[in-house]
Every structure is written in structure tokens, then in C-alpha cells.
Amino acid sequence: MKRLIVNKMLFLLLLCISVQLWGQAPEGYYDAAKGQKDKALLIALHNIIDGHTNVGYDGLWTVYKKSDVRADGTVWDMYSTSKFIPGQKQCGNYKNVGDCYNREHSFPKSWFSEGSPMKSDAFHIYPTDGKVNGQRSNFAYGETKTGTTLPSHNGVDALGKLGTCSFPGYSGKVFEPVDEYKGDFARTYFYMAARYQDKIKSWGGDMTAGNDYPCYKTWAVNLLLKWHRQDPVSQKEIDRNNAVYEFQHNRNPFIDYPELAEYIWGDQQNTGWTPGGFVKPVITAPLDDSTIDMGVTAIGKPLSKTIEVKGQGISENLSVQLQGAGFATATSSLDKEVVIAGTTITITYNSSVTATSEATLKLYNSEVSSTVTLNAKAVDGIPALSAESVDLNSFVARWTNLDGNVNYTLTVWSEDKNSPVYSETVAANKEKQEVTGLDEDTQYHYQLSYNSKVSNVVDVKTLAPIPVLSLIVPEELVFNAVPGVASEMKEAEVYTEHIDENVTVTIDAPFEISTDKSNWAQTLTVDKDGERFYIRLSKDASPGVHAGLLSLSVSDFDGDEVDVVGMVELPITFLEDFEAATQQNNYSGGVIEGTMCKWELTDAGICGRSSGDRFNGKQSVCFGKTSNSSLEMKEDKVNGASSLSFYVALYGSDTNATICTSYSVDGGNTWTELGSEVISNTVLRQLTYNLLVNAPVRIKIEQTEGKRVNIDDIAMSDYIPSNITSNETSGWDAYCRQGKLIIETNKEELVTVYSADAVTMYQDEVVSGTTTVDLPQGMYIVVCGDNAKKVVIK
Numbered sequence: 001m002k003r004l005i006v007n008k009m010l011f012l013l014l015l016c017i018s019v020q021l022w023g024q025a026p027e028g029y030y031d032a033a034k035g036q037k038d039k040a041l042l043i044a045l046h047n048i049i050d051g052h053t054n055v056g057y058d059g060l061w062t063v064y065k066k067s068d069v070r071a072d073g074t075v076w077d078m079y080s081t082s083k084f085i086p087g088q089k090q091c092g093n094y095k096n097v098g099d100c101y102n103r104e105h106s107f108p109k110s111w112f113s114e115g116s117p118m119k120s121d122a123f124h125i126y127p128t129d130g131k132v133n134g135q136r137s138n139f140a141y142g143e144t145k146t147g148t149t150l151p152s153h154n155g156v157d158a159l160g161k162l163g164t165c166s167f168p169g170y171s172g173k174v175f176e177p178v179d180e181y182k183g184d185f186a187r188t189y190f191y192m193a194a195r196y197q198d199k200i201k202s203w204g205g206d207m208t209a210g211n212d213y214p215c216y217k218t219w220a221v222n223l224l225l226k227w228h229r230q231d232p233v234s235q236k237e238i239d240r241n242n243a244v245y246e247f248q249h250n251r252n253p254f255i256d257y258p259e260l261a262e263y264i265w266g267d268q269q270n271t272g273w274t275p276g277g278f279v280k281p282v283i284t285a286p287l288d289d290s291t292i293d294m295g296v297t298a299i300g301k302p303l304s305k306t307i308e309v310k311g312q313g314i315s316e317n318l319s320v321q322l323q324g325a326g327f328a329t330a331t332s333s334l335d336k337e338v339v340i341a342g343t344t345i346t347i348t349y350n351s352s353v354t355a356t357s358e359a360t361l362k363l364y365n366s367e368v369s370s371t372v373t374l375n376a377k378a379v380d381g382i383p384a385l386s387a388e389s390v391d392l393n394s395f396v397a398r399w400t401n402l403d404g405n406v407n408y409t410l411t412v413w414s415e416d417k418n419s420p421v422y423s424e425t426v427a428a429n430k431e432k433q434e435v436t437g438l439d440e441d442t443q444y445h446y447q448l449s450y451n452s453k454v455s456n457v458v459d460v461k462t463l464a465p466i467p468v469l470s471l472i473v474p475e476e477l478v479f480n481a482v483p484g485v486a487s488e489m490k491e492a493e494v495y496t497e498h499i500d501e502n503v504t505v506t507i508d509a510p511f512e513i514s515t516d517k518s519n520w521a522q523t524l525t526v527d528k529d530g531e532r533f534y535i536r537l538s539k540d541a542s543p544g545v546h547a548g549l550l551s552l553s554v555s556d557f558d559g560d561e562v563d564v565v566g567m568v569e570l571p572i573t574f575l576e577d578f579e580a581a582t583q584q585n586n587y588s589g590g591v592i593e594g595t596m597c598k599w600e601l602t603d604a605g606i607c608g609r610s611s612g613d614r615f616n617g618k619q620s621v622c623f624g625k626t627s628n629s630s631l632e633m634k635e636d637k638v639n640g641a642s643s644l645s646f647y648v649a650l651y652g653s654d655t656n657a658t659i660c661t662s663y664s665v666d667g668g669n670t671w672t673e674l675g676s677e678v679i680s681n682t683v684l685r686q687l688t689y690n691l692l693v694n695a696p697v698r699i700k701i702e703q704t705e706g707k708r709v710n711i712d713d714i715a716m717s718d719y720i721p722s723n724i725t726s727n728e729t730s731g732w733d734a735y736c737r738q739g740k741l742i743i744e745t746n747k748e749e750l751v752t753v754y755s756a757d758a759v760t761m762y763q764d765e766v767v768s769g770t771t772t773v774d775l776p777q778g779m780y781i782v783v784c785g786d787n788a789k790k791v792v793i794k
Helices: 038-049 059-067 130-136 179-195 218-230 235-248 260-264 336-341
Strands: 101-105 125-129 161-164 173-176 282-285 290-298 303-312 318-323 343-349 355-364 369-379 384-388 395-399 407-414 422-427 432-435 443-450 458-461 468-472 477-481 490-497 503-507 511-514 523-526 532-537 544-554 557-568 572-576 590-593 598-602 604-607 620-623 630-633 641-650 657-664 672-679 685-693 698-706 709-717 732-737 740-745 749-755 760-766 769-773 778-784 787-793
Touching: 038 179, 038 260, 059 235, 101 130, 125 130, 130 468, 130 557, 179 218, 179 235, 179 260, 218 260, 218 282, 290 303, 290 343, 290 384, 303 336, 303 369, 336 343, 343 355, 343 369, 384 443, 384 458, 395 407, 395 443, 395 458, 407 432, 422 432, 468 544, 477 490, 477 532, 490 503, 503 511, 511 523, 511 544, 532 557, 532 787, 598 604, 620 630, 641 657, 641 672, 657 685, 672 685, 698 709, 732 778, 740 749, 740 760, 740 778, 740 787, 760 769
Parallel strands: 290 369, 468 557, 477 557, 732 787
Antiparallel strands: 101 125, 161 173, 282 303, 303 343, 318 355, 355 369, 384 395, 395 432, 407 422, 407 443, 443 458, 468 490, 490 532, 503 523, 503 544, 511 532, 544 557, 572 709, 590 598, 598 630, 604 620, 620 709, 630 698, 641 685, 641 709, 657 672, 657 698, 732 740, 740 769, 749 760, 749 778, 778 787
């Protein structure tokens, strides 16, 4: 029997949202917050933006198509330089930066136990590169001087780095975004404190304080205010605020009025808020108390550095003060308007002797001040520069050529080795050389030499490996079931790198998971070395569409999450059994009144002859012996239809016949074929089609060749939006149940089982059905024909 398989027909859940096109907050939106300060102001904002429209987790993909798209139409990813096309390359599986994008909870969902509506609030969930999202995991945001940035791949760069926090007040592991987006994330966290002011005190996380004001720990407040001040609101944020507002019907107040942060957490806590009444004067670049490394040069060879200067709210010109031997600048003051617009100053360094030098650059007026430390080095020899493109097993050594068309010797050694690990002759005028074959997470040093001339020594540490915790799944996890019966199973596998503990797999109800096809639950633990498990829609799922998440985690690291969708057919609302029609026992046809609607019969009749008709009840439709026989609805089923089924069998001893089933959504003017079936059975059997028509619909069944057939019990369910895919199987499976290897096959097969070190543990011709094999605990490779599966016995 053929079945119509519909691939990617409809979006899983209709996003029923009234979209209003506001370009800014409505008049009076923030009136209730005027005059308030500190905690009272935070509560007032909470009351204004509370109760937003929850778009749902799947609905975020729709929001992103408007909220996070660049001018060129690509996804605006704050974690990489990828140019994803909206709706394409949604994670899914990934191995490298640039493979796919997913939904990043910038405020980790584990901190609020994946509660609603936080889990799907677009104001803190951004479309980001899957690989970098995995690196960030659920670590706090912070600043790190020694962090790791993921390697580039196919021209796509990762943005941000993971490392030990260097910001005062916290010493744990943090993820530091790039400077361009630090203000975006700070204002996101301010929003979370306001929107969920009534909930945040019960949340976890390394940044939250366990109270409803100030909501965040002191170090976190200081960090967020710093980022908020140094990275002012951008047009990107304004556009995103307006776009999300169209869907959620609430706003991020700290984008509309950035000064609100000062009245709640900053310098204006004791002052009542007036919209637009305060702009904190601040130098946003260069950052106060920052350090700028100008690099290395040779004795007597000038070195220059251009430094960006930018500020906001400044009403006086800035004075420029530079103190330090060998450093100089031609700039002594900067006009306030030029600073607000953004400008630069140039610093030069020159030394006549070998020196490691430091200077202080101060930009100031009576309102603001920014003091920066400048470092530079002069060497009596070849200037070796800091390494670039540092990866797990390589880096690029750099230098300045002082000697023309000659060769240098580049030598690399590690901390714990007496002899060099790398020594190569390089062309001096290349000024860079890739060094490969190194160990990960290892301290190295390099130096260049030419005749009697040597360079300074440069320290470089290769990257530490980044944990990988991902899922290998079919392209889509979409399930279909009927009420009271579990769906067919689909298979998934855990893939890990640098994970040293077993993995927790979690799925939302009514979906369930199992490693042995016997014990099903929403949470289970699988082996970190790649144990497979199974997924299905529970038999207890109610009729309708269900959406959930399949996710992975270990104790301190969140891994992949994948969308899971299922549909349970609604109860049958249309059942035409033809029992109400007048029995004809001939093929005179015409329009008849059925149980559900009127039907037109052509070369067909309502028959209940005991000599050859097949029926449930007392009668059914019987087609004649011609290829013109048909059965057609003359009235619409107004609620559309999700599924269609009917029973069919040959009449008496007649031979094969072919029937064609079609549907119409325009009153029978045009027809769309669902499928064609060869009927050879003499006992009624059911044909089923996935119809998925969201419109008034009618169906037609025609006999295109052969002899007589009976049609009975035509059933349809109401329309449900869904996404149905075929479920191809390989015909065999292998898994662990109660400490034993279970092998399932649908025919006789040669099966071989190998241990992890390639020792044959079992080989036999297994018969169709289930075979149980006793094996010690461990990981095994089970081979059946040209296919193999990994199984963990435990």
C-alpha cells in the first residue's frame, strides 16, 4: 500500500500574533516610571513590561527573520562572522564555527530551570553560531585576559573568548563577548532584572544575587555598568527592540532610555528619573584603566600606534597628557564635539637603548577622565612580535625584518624540554611563519637569529581543547501518532570531545527517550563515548501538535539542544459508513444522501449483496466493471482535514483493480491526486493518507482500471498544522537492554560484534527477529551487512 508522505509541508505551530508596526514606544508607555528611583524604578519598569506575548520557542525562528537580520539579508550573529541565511542551517549537528546557528540564551536557561516565559523571551535569546554557543555553554559573562577564541573555519571567525575571569570580584570561568556587543548584552541583563523582578531572586547563576534588588552581585553590576557605558545603544539594538515589540508587545526600557541603568544601579540612584533628563558623561574609548600594547621595535626605529577616542555626554574639551620616556604625541587637546563624533590620536615610541617601557596616557576634563597604560619594547636585535592565529596545535610567529633579503632561523622550544621542538630557516622578508605539530594547552617560546643577531623571546601558549557535547540525529525529529499509541522510534547518538563524565539527556514531555526500547523516560544518562538512544512520542500524548526540546548536559556544561515535534491525530470527526443511504444493489449511480454528506456515484451503487460485496455493517459502495466508476463528495468538509482513510476490497472473485484518490479545495472544480493503489485483496483493508488541508475539502475515489471494488467507512480528522516526514529504517538494530546486547533483524543476517580494540566477540547468522548476546560491560561495534552501530553494554 502506498502512502502519501508530505515533507516539510507546513510550519509546526502557527504563530498567532497580532503584529502592530510601532517604530518606538507608544505615547505614555513609561509614564508610570517617571519620578521613581532605584528599586521603586525597577519595580515600575517591571509592571510596564510584564505579561508580554509569549511567542513560543519555535516562534523565535520567525521573530529572528525580522529582529536579527543585517542589511544584506543575513542573520546578525554576535558570536561569529558567519553569514547565515534566515531559515537555513539551523542547528542541528555541528563540528566547526560557521556550520549552523541556533538560539542562544544569553541569560542561561539553566539559571531559571528552563522556566516559562523566560525560556522563549526573544529579548535575551539571540541567533548565534552553534559552535561558539556550545563553547560559551552556561558560563557567566565576564572579562578574561587569557581566554580562548575558537579557531576560524572556512573564512568564518569566532567572536568572543572563554577563560578565567580577570574582572575584580570574580575568579571563575567566563565568556567575554567582543567589545562591539558588550553593551547589547549588558542591556539584555538589565531587561531581565526588570521583566522578571518578581522571579529573579529564586534563580541560580554566578551573576545573580538571590534577591529582587539589585538582582545581581556587586561585581556583576559593576561589569554590566562598565559595558553599558563603554558601548552605547546602537541602531542594531534600536531596530531589534522595535522588531521584538511587534511580536511580544513589550520593550527593553534600557534601549529606549539608556540612562535608566544609572537611576537603578549607577550614579543617579538617589534621583527620580526624568526621561532623557540625564546622560552620564563618559569616555567610551579608550577605556579607563585599560592597557594598550604598542608592540616591539628595534633600537632607533620609531613605532607608532593610532588610538580611537570617543565619548558621550561631554560638555567640555578634553586635555591630553602623556608621560613616559620615549613616548610622544602631537595632540594636546581634543574638541568635545569631535570626541562625541569619534576621533583618533597617534602615539609614537622610540628608544636609543634596549628598553621595556611604560607610559601613562590621560584624557580628561572636569567631568570625565580615562587613564590608559601604554607598553612598548625596544630590542638590540631582531624585533620578534607576538604570535597570531594561535590554535590547538599551531601558531604563527611574527617579526619585523631589519636585514633585507636574508634568512633568519626561527627556533621554538617548550617549557619542559631542553632541546628545540621546532627549528626552521625562514625568509626574513616574509615576517611571519606558521609553526605546526605542537601540543595543545602548552606553553612555548620562540626566538629568531641571524649571524650574531638575536631577537627578544616571545611567549605563546597553544589553545586548550574546548569541550564538545553534541547530538547526531536525523535531519528532523518529527513524529506522528494516533491517540493511545506511541509513535515510531527514531535513533540519536551522543558525540563528545574532552568530556570526562557521562551525559544527561533530557526531552520535554510528551516525548520520551530510552536506551533499551523498554524503559522510557524524559531523562536518562548515556555513556560519554557515544551511546545511542531512541526517541518517540508517548502513547499518552493528547491529540494535536506537540513541540519540545531534546538537550544534553554534564555537570558544568550545557550541550546541544534540538527541536522535537510530534502530531497526534485528532479524533475522527467525519465518518461516512453509507449506512443511511438507500440500498441499490446495482450500478445506476446518481446523487445519494450519505451519513455525513451528499455523494455522487458514477457507474457505482450502494450494495449489500451477500454473494460478493465486502462491507462493515450492512452495505458499502460498489464500483462497476468499467474504468469510469467513481465516488465523489458533493459537499465540503468545512474544517479541512489532517488525515484520510477508507476501507477497500475486491468484489467477489474479481481480479485486480486500480483506484485513484484525489482531493479538491475549490468545490470540485480542480483535483489534486493523493495516490494510486492496486487492489488485490478480497478482505477489506484500510488505506491511509496524510491530507493536511487547511481549507474546506472534498474527496473523490475513482476506478481507473480493472473490475469491481467495494469502498466503505471513509474517515477524516480535522486539520492540524504539522510536518510529516518518511521514516526509513535499515531493517536491523542493536542496543543494550538489562546488560545484554539485543540484535533485531527483519531477515536472516550475518552479524559480527567487535570490541573497542577490534577483537571479534561474536559472529553468527542470526534469524529474523530478536537475538540476545551476553557480553561484558564495555563499548562494541555491531556490524550487519554494510552497516555498523556502536553499542555500550552497561
